[in-house]
Amino acid sequence: MRIFLQRALGLLLLGAGVSGTATAQAINENFDNVPGLFTSGWSQKNNSSPLGASTWVQGSTATFPSFNGAGTSYIAVNFNSTTGTGTINQWLFTPVRDIKNDDSVIFYTRIPAGTVYPDRLELRLSTAGASTDVGTTATSVGDFSILVTSVNPNLSSSTTYPAGYPNVWTRIGAKVTGLAGPVSGRFAFRYHVTNGGPNGANSNYIGVDAFQFKPFVSGCPAVTIATPASTNLCPGTPLLLSASAATGNPSFQWFLNNNPIAGATSDAYIVTAGGAYTVRATYGAPQSCVSTSNLVTINTIPKPTANFSFDSYCVGRATMFSNTTTVTPATTPVAYRWNFGAGGRDTVIAGNTSFTYGTTGARQVKLVAIPNGCLAQADSITKTITLETPPAGMRLPTVNVKYDTPTELMARTLPGAALEWNPPVMISSATIVNPTVRAVREQDYRIFYRYASGCETVDSLLVRIFTENNIFVPTAFSPNGDGQNDRLRPLLVGITNFRTFRVYNRLGQELFSTGDAMTTGWDGTYKGQALPADTYMWVTEGYDRNGNFIRRNGQVVLVR
Structure with missing residues (x-):
């Protein structure tokens, strides 16, 4: 109303x-x-x-x-x-x-x-x-x-x-x-x-x-605003504008955006706000001759909006920080200071950068944007980055397969990771834990586990080729604790139902027995006592994928 x-x-x-x-x-x-x-x-x-x-x-x-x-x-x-x-x-x-x-x-x-x-x-x-x-x-x-x-x-x-x-x-x-x-x-x-x-x-x-x-009076003495040292105004740091008439002693009136500024009647004016400034010089009375100066535009230095993103948060891996700060107009010069929360000094960098962290935990990353050297218009942003470290890679047990015969492989399941087999050859899928392999040559696979943090774990698994389903046992082993051939294990090719593996001395005395061919193995001891270097007998049994019963025996040399 x-x-x-x-x-x-x-x-x-x-x-x-x-x-x-x-x-x-x-x-x-x-x-x-x-x-x-x-x-x-x-x-x-x-x-x-x-x-x-x-x-x-x-x-x-x-x-x-x-x-x-x-x-x-x-x-x-x-x-x-x-x-x-x-x-x-x-x-x-x-x-x-x-x-x-x-x-x-x-x-x-x-x-x-x-x-x-x-x-x-x-x-x-x-x-x-x-x-x-x-x-x-x-x-x-x-x-x-x-x-x-x-x-x-x-x-x-x-x-x-x-x-x-x-x-x-x-x-x-x-x-x-x-x-x-x-x-x-x-x-x-x-x-x-x-x-x-x-x-x-x-x-x-x-x-x-x-x-x-x-009325316009031709020949009225000109009035001019001198070009200031800078036309960029930083709030809190005023600029001085000064005017001079070509001749005479006129009265002055300063204008901001065509509006008179109250009290601004001298030949100088201290600018505290951006805008278009002019000054008018009046000669005689009543205002018989008026000159208007050139226009000087003072731009208030704009305040940017600081922001950034990062691509990873993995210990030991370079984290890439992308500077997404905005400022209008985009041509405004802006200086940037980064602090990565790792105890070091601020780093002055033009834009994007990277940093590698050495330990896990939360870090406060801060970006400060300073436009055209004007601290009064600076903006900052702080984000938390929580560093992670990946599980260690490992060598998985070798898988022995019959030539061109479907055999299931099994990788580790690591929560939160995307899995990939490399190279993706001779297997049914490169992105599942248990692909089926039809091997026609020996292949050493790398299994990559990639996390959202950018961390990466790499396992390996060797697939060896045999021409028939069988159980093989090495002819010698050396249980000396050096990590090489310290246990005697049967090698299964196409065996889907392993039954037993037993070791005997020369007198026929049973020294070792297991139904687990993959993880246990004989360490060259009996009742906790290391046995001497000698030749020992073994017997192993199981069923292949076709249901055929396979029984093998032989000798092995224990080397000290």
Whole structure:
């Protein structure tokens, strides 16, 4: 809802008195006395449809105070320019002036703070002398076909300029261009809103203050802002801008983004915020000659968003850290410091890097991003990396197989690891624990176990080829503790049901017996006592994959 007080403004009585005076050409109107305008060259016209009762009136402090002067010293217009739901086409004409290219117009405008109904204000120009012909319809512009500037041309509900209509006093400036030569004419404010009025979705109340028309004076001494040592502003470290006039001793006024900076009236200004800076030098009175300086854009150094990722967390393996820090614009120079949480100093590196950890445990990894040497805008991020170490690899027992006969192999099962046999030849699958091999040659396999941490364990398994199903026993062994041939075991080829393996001395006394051919084996002892070097007899039995009973015996030499 619109505020009732704002609706009532159309019925306010007009004030009295005229304080804005103009030179022969310049206009400097503060709207201290709106009724007096219309006896000093200003005029107004309402072409809204349907026609409403509201006109351009004295401002009200109950809605908002003026930009300068007394609280009511501004001119206002509102939604009652039309009735019901209609199109507002309300005009305010300035006095006639001689107008040429590079003449400038300045004014301040705003809408009430709070509930937003989109409003629109245009400043138009007629080159037809004292004409106030704007046509006869709610959309016509007549002789005022030149659009100088527009506030909220798209009827946006935003309350910031230029996105929408500002809800604080905002300076609007424009320069006359495109004329073929000097003309006699006048400017006009056009309050133009579709779907407006008391029942419309748009239009509310706008104020205009501090209107100035400044004729361009050729030959006005130039004013220049010196190029600063840097145009990059680090918050907390101000920059100094200085201006100088070509001649004379003018008064200065600094502007930020075309808005005057309060109190900035010397030839130097200390910058604490980014933006577009200009300075205006005024010579004589009342403002008979004004020069505008070059524009200096100060950019606030942007704050980056520090971030990184890492690919692994395995002890002894290089962990790759990928720098994913973002900063806008991307061309901003950024320095980076890494701390890998391993007790060392920070490392200064341009971007991606790697680090190898020597022990397990949690580490705090920190990345600091410093844009353009500005510590005030630095950003950092810390992530925890928990280092792991893989199980040790091992040599699995040799598997003896019959030539081109399907035989199951068996790898270790290591939880959390993805398994792969290499090379992936002669086996049914390279990614399962128990593939079937049809071996036509001897093959030494590597079994890779890969973890999410990047760790890797490698086992090995030898597959040997025999031409028949059989049980083989070595002819000698040396149980001396050197890890080589310390136990006597039968070698099974195609045996699916192993029965027994027994060892005897020369007198036929049984020294050893087992039904496990893979893991036990005889260590050359009897009842815990090492037997001497000698020749011993053995007997072994089992069934092959075809169900055939196989019994073998022979001799073995124990070497000390």
